[in-house]
Amino acid sequence: MNPHTLKERLRGVLAFTPTPFTQDDRLDADGLAAHVDYLARRGAGAIVVCGGTGEFFSLDLDEYRAAIRIAAEAARGQVPVLAGIGHATRTACQLAEYAAAVGVAGLLIHPQYFVEAPDDGLVLHYQTLARATGLGLIVFSTKHAPVTPDLVKRLAEIEQVVAFKDESGDLAVFRELVRGLGSRLVWINGMGELYAGPYFTAGAQAFTSGIVNFAPQITLSVWRAGVAGRADELRDLIEHKVKPLAALRERKRGYAIAVVKEAMNLLGLPGGTVRPPLVPVAREDRDELRRVLIRLELLQE
Numbered sequence: 001m002n003p004h005t006l007k008e009r010l011r012g013v014l015a016f017t018p019t020p021f022t023q024d025d026r027l028d029a030d031g032l033a034a035h036v037d038y039l040a041r042r043g044a045g046a047i048v049v050c051g052g053t054g055e056f057f058s059l060d061l062d063e064y065r066a067a068i069r070i071a072a073e074a075a076r077g078q079v080p081v082l083a084g085i086g087h088a089t090r091t092a093c094q095l096a097e098y099a100a101a102v103g104v105a106g107l108l109i110h111p112q113y114f115v116e117a118p119d120d121g122l123v124l125h126y127q128t129l130a131r132a133t134g135l136g137l138i139v140f141s142t143k144h145a146p147v148t149p150d151l152v153k154r155l156a157e158i159e160q161v162v163a164f165k166d167e168s169g170d171l172a173v174f175r176e177l178v179r180g181l182g183s184r185l186v187w188i189n190g191m192g193e194l195y196a197g198p199y200f201t202a203g204a205q206a207f208t209s210g211i212v213n214f215a216p217q218i219t220l221s222v223w224r225a226g227v228a229g230r231a232d233e234l235r236d237l238i239e240h241k242v243k244p245l246a247a248l249r250e251r252k253r254g255y256a257i258a259v260v261k262e263a264m265n266l267l268g269l270p271g272g273t274v275r276p277p278l279v280p281v282a283r284e285d286r287d288e289l290r291r292v293l294i295r296l297e298l299l300q301e
Contacts, residue, residue, distance in 0.1 A: 001105035003136035007162040012045030016053040020272030031270025036074035042216040051084035058275040080105035106136035111145030130160035138163040165190040178203035200226040214263040254278040
């Protein structure tokens with residue numbers, strides 16, 4: 001998919017799929033394929049594999065490539081599949097070239113965490129990835145590795161850069177970028193359903209979600225209410241359906257992923273287990289998660 005086409009397709013809910021691992025710590029290839037197909041049929045606007053929710057940091061390179069290939073094949077062209085690309089430039093290019101070869105639609109470029117790279121180095125990182133694949137690239141800003149407005153403007157000069165995902169939560173910066181760059185990029189709320197209201201107001205055209213993996217009806221209802229400007233409905237959905245799930249995901253470090261996987265397991269979906277350094281949901285929290293799913297009518301007693 002060329003960058004222009006990807007840019008036009010990046011709307012709605014971007015589903016960040018977990019990578020399911022078996023109890024003997026293997027990649028569950030069949031489970032991943034089945035879940036990508038599930039998300040595509042449930043209304044996801046695009047599917048991201050090997051993102052943060054996909055524990056890309058815990059995959060060896062063979063698993064990384066396998067997960068990308070499995071997702072691209074399983075989607076069968078129903079929706080765009082994006083590959084999260086981490087690591088330093090040389091390894092990132094190898095993964096990106098493989099992703100392009102197996103048919104992914106674009107790349108989400110993970111921040112560099114351990115190395116405090118200068119802006120010139122980050123521009124070179126994106127330029128090198130753009131030359132290596134020709135695919136559309138999404139800039140990703142987080143609290144731990146925020147991308148400054150000046151850097152976003154420099155990255156927007158690269159033709160293949162098509163979108164900006166904000167997970168830093170700085171709405172003032174997000175608004176400034178939307179005003180300054182307008183339609184040059186697609187603007188993505190990376191804070192999920194919980195902050196859908198203010199990000200819609202600030203100009204977001206899509207939002208990312210982990211909850212969509214086990215409760216697509218909730219996530220898509222949030223999207224539809226926000227797009228239609230039904231503010232009261234949106235507030236009600238967030239207060240009564242999103243917040244109980246978000247509170248559990250925020251209870252402990254690493255739970256943002258572990259709770260999604262455990263909710264999937266409880267609902268008969270292929271969540272699997274997490275890998276160290278993450279830990280599974282504690283028994284008491286699992287019991288509470290089960291009660292929340294029942295209360296939300298996602299699970300029968």
